[in-house]
Amino acid sequence: MSLHPTLQPYADAWTHSIDAISEMVQSLPDGEWNRRTPCPGWSVRDIVSHVIGMDCEMLGDPRPIHSLPRDLFHVTTEHQRYTEIQVDVRRHHTAPEMTAELEYTVIRRNRQLRNESRDPGTMVRGPLGTEVTLEQAYRMRAFDVWVHEQDLRAALGRPGGLDSPGAHVARDLLLEALPKVVAKDADAPRSSAVVIDVHGPVEFLRTVRVDIQGRGTLETAPALGPAVALTLDWETYVRLACGRISPESAADRVKTEGDPDLAAAILRHFAVTP
Template sequence: MPLHPAAPEDLAGLVSAYQATTQAIVDLGRSCSDADFAKETACPGWTVKDQISHVVGLESWLHTGEVPRVDVPAYGHIRNEAGQFIEKSVELRRRMVGQKIVDELETVAARRIAEFSAPGVTLETVVRGPWGPAPVGETLQRRILDIWTHEQDLRHALGRPGNLDSGGAAVFMDVLFAALPRLVAREAGIEPGNVVIIDSTGPVMGRAGVWVEPGDEGKARGIPLFSGIAHDGDPDDVFTTITLSTDCLTRRAAGRGGIEDIHFTVVGDESVAHRVLEHLVLVP
């Protein structure tokens, strides 16, 4: 079942989704008091202000290539070198006033939008990406997914829900559904003979499924359902359908909280559903 609303695929649509989610963070930041900026979020060790600092810092680095020159203490929430690198932009801004960071995000986002919208830029134009040079289309998709995730972190921390039917939400869901065969068969280790269906009730509505079959070297392989790929199936296949909202699905896929923190219903094998949801983490 196709996503509704559909995720943008053209350059103009992706740039619009990027602009919408960065602007949403700016608007949230403009409404924050000092107490709001200090509120803890679902990301360990990060406040509302820290989350905005992270978005500013990463977008600034992707635009200029300049790495902040700052020493990062041995915080408990930093687990690896990537986390140490990411923390630099947050540490650089820890003593800054929250509204100044919001101002910076507005400026950096405008520069990024101009970069993506420049004459001659196409989806295939190679730019700096978080993991190295990558096409604009891929980079925008990944940045929208990450920034929209942090927008939702801010909304949850501030108690201001919204934008669950936005282009950013649709991009997140599109990336998640594309990754579902791997997440079900490899990450969750669901055995062959199972069919798992994820049903999102909205605001972004859609359905994706995976048929698990035996693969090479004894490893299970996930085959996407509803994709036009034919398979014979088996009358003994066990079907498990997990139904949940866009908010619950994306929070779980973002690794925010455990399955006990979301509402979902299951028709089929409860143990399979729980294993899938435990391993349905898309965002590192």
């Protein structure tokens, strides 16, 4: 194995989630491919199409030349338009075509991982023609595939994987977004603190402190007398942070203490995925 140690956890997380996805859809009846998922606007087929398409891009395959129809109302941003190309181009593929392409793509990606010898800092193609480091690309693939594994599990009634390697990648990535959510988006008062207490398969307690300049930082130490404290389970945290559910629909699963207006503002801006 020539994979750099920094990349190995992300490769392991991707492998765990892609295997789970492959197992879920391998014998899926035709009608189930059109089942709606928690990911806005996407069916089971669309999720699998996205996973295939993004891994094809990791392999360096050229992007499809395809024009999107005008009636995709869930597509409103340039990032979403970029992502939707790989999805829409496969919308009329049959179940055997989907599973065959998924299997072939996974074989190719596994071969790529076995032979990967590049440095984690190597610049590679990212979304919208941007360049990102190889480490960031691997990290985002692990996160993305795990989140979509959860979408498929929810749609197909196959719960699980909430404490898998991908879950821990997702935890770290989502936590990095919290200071901006609290300090900038929710406009928390300066010299204040907000505590997030998450329980379940993945547990953590984090404090976002807002300094006198209005900048937020993430800490592991609990704050005494925080402006707001939010307590919720890990699955609800993920679904809120990934825009799968609204704060209103999760009201019975989120315990809030402190300033109700600030708590509402934080939850209103909690979704951080594109």
